Amino acid sequence: MRRETKSKDGLTCFRLEKDNRNNLVKLLGMSKNEIAVEYEILIVQTGLSKQKSSDNILSLLGITATYIKEFADINLKVITNI
Incomplete structure (x- = not known):
């Protein structure tokens, strides 16, 4: 190993x-x-910008992070371009 x-x-x-x-x-x-x-989950989206992301995308990421934290006690982090 x-x-x-x-x-x-x-x-x-x-x-x-x-x-x-x-x-x-x-x-x-x-x-x-x-x-x-x-555990920690990382999503790397270099083409995504925090400032230019739509409310739908930000809402989806927030809901996903909350779900993962509540049910598995795992933090979700999103790495973006800016």
């Missing part, structure tokens, strides 16, 4: 680069019992 260590704001996280099913099942078992896991 290959992992790449990343850090953000002094915290480290791991991204799986390549793996097989058996190791993923083992990792899943560890994460449920031994390791605190925090």
Whole structure:
């Protein structure tokens, strides 16, 4: 299993680069019992501008973020061009 260590704001996280099913099942078992896991969803839309986005798009993103937070306790972030 290959992992790449990343850090953000002094915290480290791991991204799986390549793996097989058996190791993923083992990792899943560890994460449920031994390791605190925090998830985050990132949407990258470089062609989207905050200022030029329609109210419908902004509303949809807001509703989606609220739904994901309420039902899965996962934060949603949208990365835009400007």
